Amino acid sequence: MKPVPAVLATVCLACALVASMQHPLSHPVAVAACIAAAALTFRWPANALAGVLALAPVLAFAPWSGWITFEELDLLVLAVAAGGYGRLALRAQGVTGSSARPSPLVWLALLLFGASVCLSAWRGVADAGGFRFDWYQGYHEPMNSIRLAKSFFLALLVTPLWLSMHAASPSLTSRRLQDGMVLGLAAASIAVLWERLAFTGLLNFSTDYRTTALFWEMHVGGAALDGHLALTVPFAVLALSRARTPWGLAGSTVVLLAGAYACLTSFSRGVYAAVPLGVMLTLWLASRTRPLSRSETPGGGCRGWLAAGALVLAFAASAAWMFPSSGYRGMLALLGAFVVLLRLEPVTGPARPWRVAAGGAMTAGLICAAVLTAWWMPKGAYVAYAVACTAALAVSVHRPGRQRILVACYLCVIVGIGLVAWHWGGMPALQRALPVMALLVAAGAVRVVRSSMRWPADLRWQASTSAALVVAGAMVAVLGGGAYMSDRFSTSSSDFSGRITHWKEGLALLDTPADWAFGKGLGRYPANHLLAHSSTDSPGDYRLRGEPGAQHLVLTGGKIPLGWGELLRVSQRVSPLEPPAAVSFKVRSDRTQGLHLEVCEKHLLYNGNCLIKEVKIEPTDGEWRSMNAQLPGASPSRGTWYAPRLISFSVANGTSGALVEVDDLALQGADGRDLLANGDFSRGMSHWFFSSDRNHMPWHLKNIAVHTLFDQGAVGLVLLATLVLGAMWRLGIGSARRHPLAPAIAGALLGFAVVGMFDSLLDVPRVAFVFYLLVLLALTLRSPREDARAPAHRAETAR
Secondary structure, three states: OOHHHHHHHHHHHHHHHHHHOOOOOOHHHHHHHHHHHHHHHHHOHHHHHHHHHHHOOOOOOHHHHOOOOOOHHHHHHHHHHHHHHHHHHHOOOOOOOHHHOOOHHHHHHHHHHHHHHHHHHHHHHHHOOOOOOOOOOOOOOOHHHHHHHHHHHHHHHHHHHHHHHHHHOHHHHHHHHHHHHHHHHHHHHHHHHHHHHHHOOOOOOOOOOOOOOOOHHHEOEOOHHHHHHHHHHHHHHHHHHHOOOHHHHHHHHHHHHHHHHHHHHOOOHHHHHHHHHHHHHHHHHHOOOOOOOOOOOOOOHHHHHHHHHHHHHHHHHHHHHHHHHHHHHHHHHHHHHHHHHHHOOOOOOOOOHHHHHHHHHHHHHHHHHHHHHHHHOOOHHHHHHHHHHHHHHHHHHHOOOOHHHHHHHHHHHHHHHHHHHHHHHHHHHHHHHHHHHHHHHHHHHHHHHOOOOOOOOOHHHHHHHHHHHHHHHHHHHHHHOOHHHHHHHHOHHHHHHHHHHHHHHHHOOOOOHHHHHHOOOOOOHHHHHHHHOOOOOOOOEEEEEEEOOEEEEEEEOOOOOOOOOOOEEEEEEOOOOOOOEEEEEEEEEOOOEEEEEEEEEEOOOOEEEEEEEEEEEOOOOOOOEEEEEEEOOOOOOOEOOOOEOOEEEEEEEOOOOOEEEEEEEEEEOOOOOEOOOOOOOOOOOOOOEEEEOOOOHHHOOOOHHHHHHHHHHHHHHHHHHHHHHHHHHHHHOOOOOOOOOHHHHHHHHHHHHHHOOOOOOOOOHHHHHHHHHHHHHHHHOOOHHHHHHOOOOOOOOOO
């Protein structure tokens, strides 16, 4: 048995079990899950690490549990580390080979950055008044420094495990990491689809609603979802470009399309810039990974990329032209025509007159049938188009030699575009669609007649181009289907000026040379902003007072105009209730003020269909006073079974600058059952969760560099920049440039950096964990040829 891995396995398992036994929701389930994760990792370590990346965007239940400093992903990483190091301790597999030996410079940089993180964590704890352990501390307390420090060290903890497996089985381990990142994108995208279906509708692009998926860290704003999308989309693009089976192509395409929808509905200008840049870098580096034949080159070479780009631009322009008059239906019909166009091939064989006449007659007959169907049948335009498009795709797949039949079906599809436009928008829509229809006829004619006009016929290229067409159509819908995104673009200049002012104000809080050199401490910006703005524009605060087991909640109103979105809420997820709804509580106050109570359909930041009551609180002369309040209105609904809405109870101080103490909260419906857990706060903030729906600047510095400078000082900023630039150097032109994962990791890091120009990101532990892990891998991987020259241990294959 190897002593070092054995000690690490024991410590990790002990920490995971101790933390899981404190889980607020169900500690038996948490303990059992940790043991199962450790056992599965011992048996299938590569799959387990992929599972960590896949579950990272969804494995966090803070809105239900009240945990902020610790979360479920921490338990999973510790359990996986326990199983992985236990495997290393008991088996011969070790960290060997050049792929697992970082250079001395890399070791030095990692050591120095780790020391910087530790120093900043210590300074943060000291700035908060000294270390006080608690499972439920918030952003203003000393445990917040621990919350931000853990990301780097958790990534550092699992990196040797991955490198060990990579030394034994490079190809399998690389595929598993790519699969984990793609599944992580899929998980986040499914959460986005649920959120949009439940609260806005899939095609509602006008409502002021930005998706957050299951990134609870966005309860005070931020860009957690944006950063995760920037990190994962390049891996999905790389998976699609390298897929070799129909199932692989289909799966990668579906995930990429769902990810594109998540990107678009984030309504984030940073995502709109970061993801395309990351994808372009990924594809460019992928073409240099190894010498490829023309058929293997993603996109079929330069001609394939040019053809794809031209088709996407033509579709985007046509969709933008038709969308105002034909709507989503016309754009979908146009999309189908472009997909059929991709399947067209030059017609071979002699152009005999009887064949031309027969083809023309068949085409005329099909078009007449489509027109008659649209004229006589209710919604017949959609039926005619669907039949034509389905027939065209079926012929292209099952009867590839019947190009003349495909041409006839293609012309019917084009006529179907006009029928759909006419049915939706009348004659003006049809007139607007005619130039687009003529363009498609001309493109099809050139494609069929000119054999020199070729684009790749392989399914991978056509799937990639089809996915790009869908993304282009979604972009047209986002920009043309609602005013929200166009309004955001129109305010870009003023928003940027506001960010610069915010950065300057944040850095002005660095008082001493030591602050500039080593930072105020990890996670200390929210508390320092609160202190500096306590008399002007503080966002409000919450605290627990009293002895453990006998605590109560203290709410402070912000020093800002307290509208609906500016209230700092303390909330709890509850079950649906039957009206009349009533809230009972005890209160203590030294002045007249208002207490805001509500039960709403709410995921994280946006409220809807609420029961609301503003309770007037009179001075209580230092005594507790029992009060009751009826919440009038109809009960919030769960919505549909396939996209259920969440329901939250919230309490907030509605008076600027006032302080109110609350205890023994209870929420009852018609059945008299109390729906709140831990309403007396005897278990701290268990089950309670706070949010600031609109006032986000006090919680973030909105830039990775400024955030790092504030937290870790110039020393930490230089060290982080050294790690990231060193990683990009190795991935682009250094010793890792030909590794299969290099293109995607480079694209992910570039996209993350672009999003980080306007958001902090590193104050989101889950996203920071994935980022640090990719940086560590980039600094340690080597190209396959260099690994082949070095002695590599192959005693145990990672499964």
